[in-house]
Amino acid sequence: MGQKVNPIGFRLGNFYTWNSRWFAKKGNFAAYLLEDQKIRKFLMENLKAAGVTRVEIERSFDKRTIIVHVARPGIAIGRGGTGAEQIKAALIKKFKISDPAKIEIRFAEVKAPDLDAYLVATNIADQLARRIPFRRVMNQSLERVKRSGAKGVRISLGGRLGGSEIARRETLKDGSIPLHTIRAQIDFAKIDAKVPRAGIVGIKVWIYKGES
Numbered sequence: 001m002g003q004k005v006n007p008i009g010f011r012l013g014n015f016y017t018w019n020s021r022w023f024a025k026k027g028n029f030a031a032y033l034l035e036d037q038k039i040r041k042f043l044m045e046n047l048k049a050a051g052v053t054r055v056e057i058e059r060s061f062d063k064r065t066i067i068v069h070v071a072r073p074g075i076a077i078g079r080g081g082t083g084a085e086q087i088k089a090a091l092i093k094k095f096k097i098s099d100p101a102k103i104e105i106r107f108a109e110v111k112a113p114d115l116d117a118y119l120v121a122t123n124i125a126d127q128l129a130r131r132i133p134f135r136r137v138m139n140q141s142l143e144r145v146k147r148s149g150a151k152g153v154r155i156s157l158g159g160r161l162g163g164s165e166i167a168r169r170e171t172l173k174d175g176s177i178p179l180h181t182i183r184a185q186i187d188f189a190k191i192d193a194k195v196p197r198a199g200i201v202g203i204k205v206w207i208y209k210g211e212s
Contacts (some may be wrong), residue, residue, distance in 0.1 A: 005179075006188065007179060007186045007187075007188040007206065008187075008188055010179075010182070011182060011185075011186070014182055014183065014212070015185050015212070019040075019054065019055065019056050019057065020032075020033075020036050020056075020057050021056070021057070021058045021059075022057070022058060022059030022060075023059075032059065035095065036057050038094075038095070039055065039057060039064075039066065039091065039095070040055045040057075042090075042091070042094065043055050043066070043068055043087070046087065046090070047068065047070060047076050047087070049072075049075055050070040050071070050072045050073070050075040050076035051070050051071030051072050051075075051110070051113060051119055052068060052069070052070050052071075052076070053069050053070070053071065053110055053116050053118045053119050054068075054069040054118065055067070055068050055069070056068075056069075062102055063101075063102045063103070063104070064102065064103045064104070065104045065106070066091075066103070066104065066105045066106070067106045067107075067108055068105065068106070068107050068108070069108045069109075069110055070107055070108070070109065070110065071109070071110045071113040071116070071119060073107045073108075073109045076107050077107055084105055084107065087105060088100070088103065088105050091103060091105075112148055112149075114144050114145055114147070114148035115145065115148050115149070115150055115187070115207055115209060116187065116207075117187040117188050117189035117205040117206065117207050118187075118189040118191070118205075120141055120144075120145060120155075120189070120205050120207070121189040121190070121191045121203045121204070121205045122191065123141065124137055124138070124141055124155070124157075124193070124203050124205070125191060125192075125193035125201075125203055128193045128195045128201060128203075129193060129194060129195060129196070131195075131196060133162070134157055134161050134162060134170065134201075135170075138155050138157065138170070138172045139172065141155060142155055142172055142174055145207060146174060146175070149209075150175065150207050150208060150209060151175050151176065151208045151209065151210055152173075152174065152175030152176040152177045152178075152206075152207070152208035153173070153174055153175060153177075153205070153206065153207050153208070154171065154172070154173040154174075154177050154204075154205070154206040155171070155172045155173075155203075155204070155205055156169060156170070156171040156172075156202075156203070156204040156205075157169065157170050157171075157201055157202070157203055157204075158170075158201065158202040158204075159195070159198060159199065159200060159201035159202055160195075160198040160199055160201070161198065161201065162198070163197045163198050175208060176208060177206050177208050178208065179206075181211070183211050183212045184208060184210075184211050185208070185209040185210055185211065185212065186206060186207065186208050186209070187205075187206070187207045187209065188204075188205065188206050188207075189203075189204070189205050190202070190203070190204045190205075191203050
C-alpha cells in the first residue's frame with residue numbers, strides 16, 4: 001500500500017486555507033476545537049437543503065464569525081433574512097451565548113456546485129440511498145462534472161455495492177488527477193452513505209480544476 005495524503009491538507013497555504021482560523025490561549029484550545037466541531041455538525045445538518053459544503057469559523061477575542069458556503073443561499077437566508085435569523089437564534093440558544101453581537105453568520109455562494117467535491121459526493125450518497133444503481137450514479141455524476149469544465153475527475157465507491165455479500169471497490173476516472181503536483185488545484189471529499197440492504201458505502205471524489 002502506498003502512503004495516502006489528503007489532497008486538501010497537502011495544499012494548505014497554496015489553494016486552501018484552514019477552516020478554523022483563531023488563536024487560543026493556554027487552556028482554551030480544546031474547548032474552542034470542540035465548539036467548532038459542534039457548530040459545523042449543527043450547520044451541516046440544518047442547512048443540508050441549501051447545499052452546504054463548508055463552514056469556516058474565525059474568532060477575534062470572544063466574537064465568532066461563521067462563514068457558511070452554500071450552493072443555494074436563498075434557501076439558507078430565507079425570505080427577508082428570516083432563515084438566517086432562525087439559525088443564529090438556534091446557535092445562541094444551543095451554545096448559551098450571552099451576547100448576540102458576539103456571533104455573526106455570513107453566507108457565501110458556491111458558484112459551480114458540480115465542481116465541488118463534497119456536493120458531488122453528497123449527491124451520489126442521496127441517489128444510492130434511493131436505491132439507484134451505483135454504476136448509473138457514477139457515470140451520471142462523472143459526466144456532470146466533466147460538462148462543468150473539470151480537467152479530471154475520479155469517483156470511488158467502496159462497500160457491498162449492489163447488495164453483494166462481499167465488499168469491493170469500484171472506481172471511475174476521466175482525465176488527469178496530478179496528486180503529486182502542489183500547484184494543481186484538486187478538490188477532494190470523503191463521506192459515508194447509508195444504503196438499504198448494503199449498509200455503509202464509502203464515497204471518495206477527486207476533481208482536478210487546473211493549475212495556478
